[in-house]
Amino acid sequence: MNKHSIITADDHPLLLKGLNDFLLEKKYNVIGSGNNGREAYNLITKMDPDIAILDIQMPYMSGLEIAKNCKTNGLNTKIVLITLHKERDLYQKAQDLNIFGYILKEFALEEIENCINTVSSGEHYYSPKIMELLADDIPEDSALTDLTPSEKKILKLIAKDKTNKEIASLLFISYRTVEKHRSNIINKLKLEPKTNSLLIWAKEHHQKFF
Incomplete structure (x- = not known):
């Protein structure tokens, strides 16, 4: 049996049974199962599973809300979401x-x-x-050609997980200048000004434009 403990949750009984039957057949260590988000979160807090496989939309608490509570409360369970949704904003969340x-x-x-x-x-x-699907959502080539050489350098460094402070040091420019460049890049690529939106885009597409 796989030693990692797992809990599952889905508000559709047949889907939940199908998932559990499959995992048990494959000898995974399923230690609990819930029919809604509240039950799932209670299982996580009480049983401290290694992994929680959750439907993204459930009554009382969504999979994202459960993940947020786990993060806020320092719970170590790794969350896996199962979803019908393919929207970029959910992926970013x-x-x-x-x-x-x-x-x-x-x-x-x-x-x-x-x-x-x-x-x-x-x-x-x-x-x-x-x-x-996300790769198909690439800005027009003209948006990339609008980037200045400095902005392209910064985009490469962002894709390598460099912080604004590290980028400023590497390029011998000020922290404020890096922030200004980031803002310009986000505008030119028509990205939503959300946390990590530029980092996510740079990592997904760096092979296509570097």
Whole structure:
């Protein structure tokens, strides 16, 4: 049996049973199961599972709300969300909350083993289909050509997880100048001014424009 403890939650009984039956057949250590978000969060706080596989939309608490509460309260359970939604803003919220897994419901049983194994090793897993859909949402080439050489340098460093302070030091410019460049890049790429939106975009697309 896989030693990592798992809880599951979904407000659709048949989907929940299908998921649990599959995991148990594959010898995963499922220690609890809930029918709504409140039950799921209570299971997490009481049982401290390694992984929680949650439907993103449930009564009382959504999967995102559960993840936010876990983050706020310092709970170590790694959250995996199963969703029908493919919108970029939900993906960004998942990133902001450090959600470890994000998979589409129609591919859940195909991907769940790979997802669990990846998450168990401390790495993030996002459905390849999600990444493919997001990759299609690339700004027009003209937006990239609008970037100045300095902005392109900064974008490369952002993709390498460099902070504003580190970028300023590497390029011998002020912290304020880096912030101004970031703001200009976000405007030119027509990104939403949300936390980490530029970092997420740079990481997803760096191979396409560097």
